[in-house]
Amino acid sequence: MIMSSAKAVTIVGAGPVGLLAALGLAKSGIAVNVLERAKGVISSPRAIAYHWSCLEGLSELGLLEEALQVGFSKQDYCYIEYLTGDRIEYSLDVLEGRTKFPYNLHLGQHLLAEIALRKLAAYPNAAVHWGVNVTDITQDAEGVSVQAVGPSGELEFRSGWLVGADGAGSTVRSKLGLEFEGITWPKRFVAANLYLDFSKYGFARSTFLIDSTFGAIIVKLDRNDLWRCTYSEDVNLPEESIPERMREFLGVIVPDAKDYKLDAYSPYRMHQRAATKFRVGRVLLAGDAAHATNPSGGYGLVGGLFDVYALYKALAAVVQGRAGDELLDRYAEDRRRVFLEIVSPAASENKRMIFDTSDPAQRAADMAKIRHLAADKATLLERLMLTSRMSSEPLALSAMLPQSETI
Ligand SMILES: Cc1cc2nc3c(=O)[nH]c(=O)nc-3n(C[C@H](O)[C@H](O)[C@H](O)COP(=O)(O)OP(=O)(O)OC[C@H]3O[C@@H](n4cnc5c(N)ncnc54)[C@H](O)[C@@H]3O)c2cc1C
Numbered sequence: 001m002i003m004s005s006a007k008a009v010t011i012v013g014a015g016p017v018g019l020l021a022a023l024g025l026a027k028s029g030i031a032v033n034v035l036e037r038a039k040g041v042i043s044s045p046r047a048i049a050y051h052w053s054c055l056e057g058l059s060e061l062g063l064l065e066e067a068l069q070v071g072f073s074k075q076d077y078c079y080i081e082y083l084t085g086d087r088i089e090y091s092l093d094v095l096e097g098r099t100k101f102p103y104n105l106h107l108g109q110h111l112l113a114e115i116a117l118r119k120l121a122a123y124p125n126a127a128v129h130w131g132v133n134v135t136d137i138t139q140d141a142e143g144v145s146v147q148a149v150g151p152s153g154e155l156e157f158r159s160g161w162l163v164g165a166d167g168a169g170s171t172v173r174s175k176l177g178l179e180f181e182g183i184t185w186p187k188r189f190v191a192a193n194l195y196l197d198f199s200k201y202g203f204a205r206s207t208f209l210i211d212s213t214f215g216a217i218i219v220k221l222d223r224n225d226l227w228r229c230t231y232s233e234d235v236n237l238p239e240e241s242i243p244e245r246m247r248e249f250l251g252v253i254v255p256d257a258k259d260y261k262l263d264a265y266s267p268y269r270m271h272q273r274a275a276t277k278f279r280v281g282r283v284l285l286a287g288d289a290a291h292a293t294n295p296s297g298g299y300g301l302v303g304g305l306f307d308v309y310a311l312y313k314a315l316a317a318v319v320q321g322r323a324g325d326e327l328l329d330r331y332a333e334d335r336r337r338v339f340l341e342i343v344s345p346a347a348s349e350n351k352r353m354i355f356d357t358s359d360p361a362q363r364a365a366d367m368a369k370i371r372h373l374a375a376d377k378a379t380l381l382e383r384l385m386l387t388s389r390m391s392s393e394p395l396a397l398s399a400m401l402p403q404s405e406t407i
Helices: 016-027 052-060 064-070 109-120 171-175 239-253 300-319 326-356 360-375 377-390 393-400
Strands: 003-012 032-036 072-074 076-081 087-091 104-106 126-130 133-139 144-150 153-164 180-195 206-210 216-220 226-233 261-275 283-285
Touching: 003 016, 003 144, 003 300, 016 032, 016 109, 016 126, 016 300, 032 153, 052 064, 052 104, 052 300, 052 377, 064 104, 064 109, 076 360, 087 360, 109 126, 133 171, 153 171, 153 300, 171 283, 180 239, 180 326, 206 326, 206 360, 226 239, 239 261, 261 326, 283 326, 300 326, 300 377, 326 377, 360 377
Parallel strands: 003 032, 003 153, 032 126, 076 206, 153 283
Antiparallel strands: 072 104, 076 087, 133 144, 144 153, 180 226, 180 261, 206 216, 216 226
16 A cells, blocks of 8 residues: 555546646645656547637646647638639637637647646646556545556555546546547558648638548647647558558549658547446546547647646545535536537547538538628627537536635
């Protein structure tokens, strides 16, 4: 037994959700242990875009300034219909004067995790245990026990509460006996990080190329010429030959770009799934362990960040005796509702529009809708509010905690 405290929290998973939750709890004075099976932060190509509405939460955690220095802020969006070349642009500048952060942040999720890790190092009440694979959990009225295998053998951790932030294949979720209800889309998606300046070929820093064969999401990744191109292909094609097919794909969508350097790529399946519950007793789920969405539109980690913002404040209040544990039921119910009612339908609709629509009439209707958005400020503002509705924080906290007690 290497740790035992009824007031401590164990977090399984040092992805961005686990590390940011740990930082929020540590800042609130809670003892927190993060258990991560990898030896360090995982850097495969995943989330890159953070909507304006989740930046306030990053700022509260003390992460935004450095995140904007390492990554960058941007306002431009572009939709291009591949077959016709029809192109529509809009900007987040309509948010200026309405929010402190009227832009999106672009930053690889591993870089956000590393910034959080550096901040966490300043808190003696927080520790991250690398190379620790959680294999089982059991709970009773007083706390949760975690069985794990670490670099030097079997380990057991005991704490008052546990957060499962161990990603879409969550061990915590499966040990709770919870189903991950929903669907897995039948295509393979490939996320490729490329040194290729797409802006030279007319792409905005967030571009949606609309086509049922050549659909792609093209996003600038850093302050240099690293860009992300995400596209789809038949899941039955061999994974080993992805780089060759990628060259063919890029030869079609940017025929003038003769040369590029492939930095990294990852093939993946897309899901729309949610755990049947986000809380079982003293165990809570957050991030992809609780809900997984296809990333068209960038709502996956953003949904996970809104989990974090609600969870660390609620859990700190419960551990410190400032609120009853029904606050955690509010967390669990509202985060599940937000995923099922807002995040998952919006992401599925984006995916349909970008990757799956072969009917020209439907595509024309989609383009007309986007054209209206771009031309009408009120409609655009209403659309941009979508991601602020993915937050639960005001609901959970203002209803349950006196204002003076918020952190
Ligand atoms: C190609 C792609 C692009 C994306 N783009 C965006 C985007 O632009 N914007 C956006 O918001 N979202 C995006 N997403 C979604 C985003 O990547 C995920 O929502 C995000 O990774 C979830 O973070 P997490 O911390 O919950 O889980 P993860 O990042 O999966 O982290 C889970 C951690 O738990 C660890 N772990 C697992 N099991 C155990 C165990 N048994 N014991 C100990 N540790 C364990 C893992 O090693 C891992 O480090 C994208 C996803 C993909 C695939």
